[in-house]
Amino acid sequence: MPLQTAPRRRESGVTITSPGPRRERPVGTAVARPRRRIHPGIAALLGAVAVGALVAIDVFAPSLFPAALPTRVQDGLTLSLSVLFEALPFVVLGVLLSIVVQVWLPDGVIERILPKSGWARRAVLSLLGMLIPVCECGNVPFARGLMMRGLAPAEALTFLMAAPIVNPIVILTTHAAFGWDGGILVARLVGGYLIANLIGWIYSRHPAPDALLTSHFRDTCERVAHEPGTPVRRSLTQFLIELRAVMPALVIGSALAGGVQVLVPRDVLLAIGANPVLSIVAMIALAITVAICSNVDAFFALSFASTFSSGALIAFLLVGPLVDIKMLALLRTTFTARTLAGIVAVVILAAFGIGIGVNVLA
Numbered sequence: 001m002p003l004q005t006a007p008r009r010r011e012s013g014v015t016i017t018s019p020g021p022r023r024e025r026p027v028g029t030a031v032a033r034p035r036r037r038i039h040p041g042i043a044a045l046l047g048a049v050a051v052g053a054l055v056a057i058d059v060f061a062p063s064l065f066p067a068a069l070p071t072r073v074q075d076g077l078t079l080s081l082s083v084l085f086e087a088l089p090f091v092v093l094g095v096l097l098s099i100v101v102q103v104w105l106p107d108g109v110i111e112r113i114l115p116k117s118g119w120a121r122r123a124v125l126s127l128l129g130m131l132i133p134v135c136e137c138g139n140v141p142f143a144r145g146l147m148m149r150g151l152a153p154a155e156a157l158t159f160l161m162a163a164p165i166v167n168p169i170v171i172l173t174t175h176a177a178f179g180w181d182g183g184i185l186v187a188r189l190v191g192g193y194l195i196a197n198l199i200g201w202i203y204s205r206h207p208a209p210d211a212l213l214t215s216h217f218r219d220t221c222e223r224v225a226h227e228p229g230t231p232v233r234r235s236l237t238q239f240l241i242e243l244r245a246v247m248p249a250l251v252i253g254s255a256l257a258g259g260v261q262v263l264v265p266r267d268v269l270l271a272i273g274a275n276p277v278l279s280i281v282a283m284i285a286l287a288i289t290v291a292i293c294s295n296v297d298a299f300f301a302l303s304f305a306s307t308f309s310s311g312a313l314i315a316f317l318l319v320g321p322l323v324d325i326k327m328l329a330l331l332r333t334t335f336t337a338r339t340l341a342g343i344v345a346v347v348i349l350a351a352f353g354i355g356i357g358v359n360v361l362a
Contacts, residue, residue: 080255095141095243097132099235110149122158122200125151126193129163135293136164136321140330148221153212153335157343158200160331164294164321165192174317177298182310182362188317191354195318199346203339212339214332252329279312280355284348287320294321310362311355318351 114121132142143156151159164170165188178184206212220241283304292300297320301313321327323344331340 084251093138095239097142099238118204122155122197125155125159126162126196127166128159129167132163135295136327137330139163140334144334153209154200154204157203158196161199161322162193162196165189169295173295174298177302183358184310184314187314187354187358191314191318195347195350198350199343202346212335214334214336217334276309276359279308280315280352283308283312283316284319284351287316288324291324291326292320297321309359311359314358315351315355318354319347323347
């Protein structure tokens with residue numbers, strides 16, 4: 001059953017009411033399953049393997065990178081921290097907006113505002129970013145709050161895929177970087193809107209919407225729906241719950257983004273920039289790895305304008321805000337790995353097709 005307000009039902013003589021997005025379950029079953037955690041020894045082993053890989057590259061392929069190993073490690077740490085600090089304010093803002101939706105918004109407001117038809121609801125949710133112009137990182141906790149208040153997973157995904165592109169800050173920065181040249185601004189807005197609604201439509205047809213979500217998030221919905229106390233106390237509790245959910249993912253995603261940037265030689269990507277097809281592939285790969293906030297990524301893309309085609313730049317501007325490493329780590333707090341694999345496939349294929357179309361028309 002999708003995450004939405006459930007009707008009353010009787011089971012073993014007890015009336016069970018679901019005030020929020022909880023799943024119906026037999027009376028007496030466990031509320032939540034213990035969360036699986038990575039053993040510290042395994043984490044240490046993975047860290048040792050990563051360090052060993054860096055040393056091996058430095059010993060056996062010293063010409064692959066111009067900088068020495070200590071310099072690359074320092075660069076990786078600097079890049080990771082820059083991604084983390086850039087995203088952190090937006091994550092906190094997203095958590096606060098999530099609390100407003102979960103705790104302070106009166107019951108039934110969302111249902112009254114949104115259209116009844118599924119496609120129309122998703123079309124409206126695609127424009128919600130115009131009213132809540134936060135970074136893609138902040139959209140994840142906000143979307144979690146929307147699902148806890150009754151939105152279906154497919155509807156939340158539509159918002160998550162559209163909001164990082166269809167919002168006023170991104171529109172202004174993209175126009176400041178490119179103006180109307182090459183149709184990059186229009187292609188980015190229209191492409192982002194269409195990709196978001198395509199993903200929403202695909203997952204709205206899923207026979208078991210709850211299967212799109214992690215068990216831990218479903219358990220959180222169970223707990224939040226019955227959280228006792230005053231609104232202030234519930235707000236503080238929910239603030240801690242959301243930070244505990246997204247902060248580890250944000251730190252891991254930032255570290256991966258910084259590490260990948262120093263491990264992948266940038267010269268390899270630039271060398272294929274002249275090819276109209278390979279340039280799109282290269283910019284998609286770059287978008288996934290650099291993890292730049294969508295509010296400023298247009299200026300980063302502008303630095304490649306003299307080397308890469310317009311289609312490659314548009315592919316970069318479409319893929320980065322939706323499925324970069326940092327965003328995937330945050331989405332993994334809510335959606336299953338299988339769901340994310342499908343989203344990545346749709347985004348990459350759609351962005352590639354749009355990029356090819358722009359290169360053909362240019």
